[in-house]
Amino acid sequence: MKKIAVLGSTGSIGTQTLDVVSRRPDDYEIVGLAAGANVDLLLEQARRFKPQWVSVGSEDAAARVRSELPADVRVVHGERGLRQIAGESGANYVVCALVGSLGLTSTLAAIEAGADIGLANKETLVTAGHLVMSRAKEKGVSILPVDSEHSAIFQCLNGEPAKAVKRLMLTASGGSFRDLGREQLKNVTVEDALKHPNWSMGAKVTIDSATMANKGLEVIEAHWLFDLPYDRIDVVLHPESIVHSMVEFVDTSVMAQLGNPDMRVPIQYALTYPERVDSPASPLDLLKQGTLHFKQMSFERYPCLRLAYEAGRAGGTATTVFNAANEVAVARFLKGEISFLAIEDTIERALARHAPVPAPSLEAILEADAWARREAEAAR
Numbered sequence: 613m614k615k616i617a618v619l620g621s622t623g624s625i626g627t628q629t630l631d632v633v634s635r636r637p638d639d640y641e642i643v644g645l646a647a648g649a650n651v652d653l654l655l656e657q658a659r660r661f662k663p664q665w666v667s668v669g670s671e672d673a674a675a676r677v678r679s680e681l682p683a684d685v686r687v688v689h690g691e692r693g694l695r696q697i698a699g700e701s702g703a704n705y706v707v708c709a710l711v712g713s714l715g716l717t718s719t720l721a722a723i724e725a726g727a728d729i730g731l732a733n734k735e736t737l738v739t740a741g742h743l744v745m746s747r748a749k750e751k752g753v754s755i756l757p758v759d760s761e762h763s764a765i766f767q768c769l770n771g772e773p774a775k776a777v778k779r780l781m782l783t784a785s786g787g788s789f790r791d792l793g794r795e796q797l798k799n800v801t802v803e804d805a806l807k808h809p810n811w812s813m814g815a816k817v818t819i820d821s822a823t824m825a826n827k828g829l830e831v832i833e834a835h836w837l838f839d840l841p842y843d844r845i846d847v848v849l850h851p852e853s854i855v856h857s858m859v860e861f862v863d864t865s866v867m868a869q870l871g872n873p874d875m876r877v878p879i880q881y882a883l884t885y886p887e888r889v890d891s892p893a894s895p896l897d898l899l900k901q902g903t904l905h906f907k908q909m910s911f912e913r914y915p916c917l918r919l920a921y922e923a924g925r926a927g928g929t930a931t932t933v934f935n936a937a938n939e940v941a942v943a944r945f946l947k948g949e950i951s952f953l954a955i956e957d958t959i960e961r962a963l964a965r966h967a968p969v970p971a972p973s974l975e976a977i978l979e980a981d982a983w984a985r986r987e988a989e990a991a992r
C-alpha cells in the first residue's frame with residue numbers, strides 16, 4: 613500500500629493525481645494534502661480522501677480548515693507546513709505538484725524522510741538539481757518523473773545506461789503563439805497566451821510553454837534526471853504533442869513514447885512503476901491522427917531556450933537564477949505589469965548580472981533565488 617502525500621493537490625497535476633488515486637482505492641491511501649489559497653477545494657478533497665495531515669498557504673486559512681475538519685486532523689500552514697506534510701505525515705510516496713522553486717525545501721524534506729517522489733515540479737530540479745539528486749541517491753529514494761517528456765524518456769530508456777544513449781530529443785508543441793513571428797509578439801495578451809494548443813494546465817506552465825522557457829526548464833530537468841550533458845539533449849518542435857519525447861541510441865535506434873495528451877498517463881506511471889495498469893485516457897488512434905510533424909527548433913524565435921542552455925552550461929546557481937527570474941517575470945506578465953517579450957528580457961538581464969556560485973549549498977541557492985527575484989521585480 614502506498615501512503616501518499618500530494619503537495620499542490622488543488623492544482624492541475626494535483627487534481628489529476630487524486631483522480632488517478634481514486635480509481636485504485638486498494639493500492640493507495642492519501643495521508644497528506646497540501647494546497648495554497650484554494651481552501652474550498654482542499655476541504656472537499658480532505659472530506660473525500662480523509663488524510664491525517666492537511667496544509668494550506670496561510671495561518672488564517674488554517675484556522676478555517678481546522679474549524680471545518682475533525683479535530684484529529686493535523687492542520688499546518690505555509691512553507692513549514694509543506695515540509696511537515698512531506699516529511700512527517702507518514703507518507704512513503706510524495707507527489708510534488710507545487711509550482712515554482714517553492715517546492716524545493718519540501719521535496720528535500722520528503723527525501724530526508726525516505727519517501728519516493730513523483731516529481732512534476734520541474735523548477736525544483738532547475739533550482740537545485742545537484743542537491744536533490746545527490747541526496748536522493750544517498751537516501752536510496754527514487755525520483756519518478758511526472759513531466760510528460762521525462763516520463764517518455766524514462767520509458768524509452770527502460771534502464772539503459774547513459775553510455776548507450778546518443779541523445780535525448782524533447783518534443784515541444786511551440787506553445788500558444790507558435791504561428792506568430794517575433795514582430796507579432798509585441799502586443800500579445802495574457803488571455804491569448806493562456807490558450808495552449810494541446811494541453812490544459814496551470815497558468816504558469818502555460819506561459820512557460822509560450823515563451824519556450826518550459827522546454828528550457830525541461831532540458832535542465834533532463835540533465836539532472838538522466839545524468840547527460842547538455843550537448844546530448846536536443847529539442848524538436850512537434851505541434852501535435854503525440855510523441856512525448858524520444859531517445860536516440862548509439863546504434864542509431866530511436867525509441868519514442870506516444871499517446872494522446874493526458875497527464876493522467878505519466879502521473880499513473882510514476883505511481884505504479886514498474887507495473888502498467890489500465891488508464892482512463894482515450895487510446896491513441898494513429899490512423900485517425902494520420903500525420904505527425906517535426907520541425908527544427910530556433911533559438912532566435914525562442915530566446916528563452918537559448919538562455920536555459922547557457923544557464924545549464926554555466927552551471928551552479930545560474931539555473932537557480934534562470935528559474936527565479938522567469939517565475940517573477942511570468943507572475944508580472946500575468947498581472948499585466950510587463951509585456952510578453954519582457955519575460956525573456958528579464959531573464960537575460962538577471963543572468964548577465966549574476967556570477968554563478970559553483971556546486972552551491974542550499975543556503976547559496978536560496979540566496980541566489982532571492983537575489984534573482986529582487987532583480988526581476990525591479991526590471992521594467
Ligand SMILES: NC(=O)C1=CN([C@@H]2O[C@H](COP(=O)(O)OP(=O)(O)OC[C@H]3O[C@@H](n4cnc5c(N)ncnc54)[C@H](OP(=O)(O)O)[C@@H]3O)[C@@H](O)[C@H]2O)C=CC1
Nearest residue numbers: 620622623624625647648649650710732733734813814817
Ligand atoms: N499542469 C500540467 O499538465 C503539467 C504541469 N507540470 C508541472 O507541474 C507543476 C504544477 O503545475 P500545475 O499543476 O499546472 O500548477 P497549478 O498552478 O495548477 O497548481 C499549483 C499548485 O500549487 C499550489 N500552490 C501554489 N502556491 C502555493 C503556496 N504558496 N503554498 C502552497 N501551495 C501552493 C496551488 O494551490 P492553490 O491553487 O490552492 O493556491 C496548486 O495546488 C509545475 O512545476 C508544472 O511546470 C508538468 C507537466 C504538466
Ligand SMILES: CC(=O)[C@@H](O)[C@H](O)COP(=O)(O)O
Nearest residue numbers: 759760784785786787821826
Ligand atoms: C504536459 C507537459 O508535460 C507540459 O510541460 C508540456 O510539455 C507543455 O507543452 P509544450 O512545452 O510542449 O508546449
Ligand SMILES: [Mn+2]
Nearest residue numbers: 759760761830
Ligand atoms: Mn512537460
